[in-house]
Amino acid sequence: MYPLLTGLRIVECASFIAAPSCSLYLQQLGAEVIRVDPIGGGADFKRWPLSKGGDSYYWEGLNKGKKSVAIDLARPEGRQLLTQLITAPGKDGGILVTNLPKEGFLSHERLSKHREDLITVRVMGWGDGDSGFDYTVNAALGVPFVTGSDANGDAPVNHVLPAWDLLSGAYAAFATLAAERNRLRTGRGGEVTVPLSDIAFSALANMGQIAEVMDTGDRPRYGNALYGAFGRDFRTSDGERVMVAAITPKQWSGLVKSLDLVPTIQQIEKDLGVSFARDEGTRFTHRDTLFPIVERAIGALTMDRVRTVFDENAVCWGPYFTLKRAIAEYPRLKPGAPLFDEIDHPSGHRYPAAGAAATFVGMDRERVQRAPHLGEHTDEVLASVLSLSSARIGELHASGLVASAPSN
Structure with missing residues (x-):
């Protein structure tokens, strides 16, 4: 982590890859990220891959260094409390990252009534509001019909890497900082939407593939051959x-x-x-x-x-290495390289965690921070951001409106 965005406060109400990775990147550059989940966890709290004990390595990876607040969002009082967190005063606050629908209690129009300069960064599936994620967007754009070889016939080949999710998360982080810079200059907030479909379409267009299709038709499959240059997989005499x-x-x-x-x-x-x-x-x-x-x-x-x-x-x-072999043998990827810190995680397991992918030359990296236990920072955030007294926080617990992490 690098303390470049120290003081910037992001409230995240999101799940899966794109929006949580946006906030993760901002946290790795020093922002305070407050992730708000329903009590018991959101849609991705138990997403695979899981540890043998049933904890999500996925959740631990995407939420490193964030603060966790657990609120009963099914109740109007819980939604009101979340609204107060999102729109709390302070020149470095008032930034929401979410992948929830444009309409509803997290609509920018509703929230901005409580803070005019609110910045809402909303990751979406399709630009028209329809749901979608990496694999459905990729399928609709025809990429699985270019992946693979003639041996696949007419069958699509899905790519294991969720490229549009990851690109959308990175682009959303960039857009968040652009919106915040604009607010510093103009005093105005606003809503920024980052649809996976637009990221995918623009990426294909930027690489010339839309022009290519309009000119010569769909590209055929070339297997492992690198399109437009020399490249392919080859086998050595000892089977590598x-x-x-x-x-x-x-x-x-x-x-x-x-x-x-x-x-x-x-x-x-x-x-x-x-x-x-x-x-x-x-x-x-x-x-x-x-x-x-x-x-x-x-x-x-x-x-x-x-x-x-x-x-x-x-x-x-x-x-060509498996990931397990790469971690064990490939020097560039070995834990202990600057990218990694080996830390203890909420699951109880100790394994390498990746920090900021960028290196700021001449600056010291701070150690990677583990992901939080669900609700670990509920009391701290309510006190520091909303200035609630311990008595008031106790009342919220008693009513079941908020929850903290269980004591070890």
């Missing part, structure tokens, strides 16, 4: 797999040199009248000629030899 890519001229020349293929490639270029070094698209066009040659060359080498010759020649490559 490596991903090799050559996008730049330097990467291509390094690959050819490392595999002792210079004369062979020169002859192919002469026969075809092309220059693979100058044009990455040509490498893709003639991939059926190039892949077997590279496949044989890599297939004659052990993984250790591949690593040596590739690193000596600045080849862009990487081994």
Whole structure:
């Protein structure tokens, strides 16, 4: 964590990936994030993956460093209390991050009546308000029909990585800071909506894929081949797999040199009248000629030899590891690297937790903070943000309107 946003107060009423990751990124840069859940936990409190004891590793990961408040949101009094937290005074407060619907008790129109300069950042599925998440948005945009190979026939292939959720969370964090900066200049708040569908559409458009489809139709499947350049998975003589890519001229020349293929490639270029070094698209066009040659060359080498010759020649490559193996063997990902701190979590397990993905050179990283126990900070937040007395907080507990974490 870096204390760059110290003092900024975010109230989060959200679940799943996109909106909670938005607040997580802000917390990792120093903001105070108060996550409000229903008593007993929200929709993602027990989401997989789970520990053997039934605790959610997912929840622990996305809520590191946040403060947890538990309120009975089914009751009007609970919703009123949440409204007071969201709209509490202070120039660094009045910011809500949510993925709940635009209409309802968390509508910006209703909340802003209690604080005119309120900033509401709302992550959505579709821009028109329909529900959706990464896999349904991805399906509607046709991405699963480009993923995979001809062996899949007409069957879609879902991607295991929820890219639009993660991108939406990051974009929402960026939008939150932009809205807060605008409020500092103008004194005005407002609502910012970040639909996954718009993130997905804009990303595909920015990469030229919408123009491509309108010009030449849907892109066919190419399996593990890198579209538009040279790249694919290859197997070494000792059964390991490596991903090799050559996008730049330097990467291509390094690959050819490392595999002792210079004369062979020169002859192919002469026969075809092309220059693979100058044009990455040509490498893709003639991939059926190039892949077997590279496949044989890599297939004659052990993984250790591949690593040596590739690193000596600045080849862009990487081994295929399972995540478990990567954590155990790959130095860049090993716990103990600057990104990680090994900490004790609410589940009772001790394992590496990731901090801020950005490194601010010259600044010291603060240690990663664990996720809270559900309701752990209820009393603290009610006292510090709403200035409620201990007697009043006791009354709220007695009425069942709020809850704290059980004592260990």
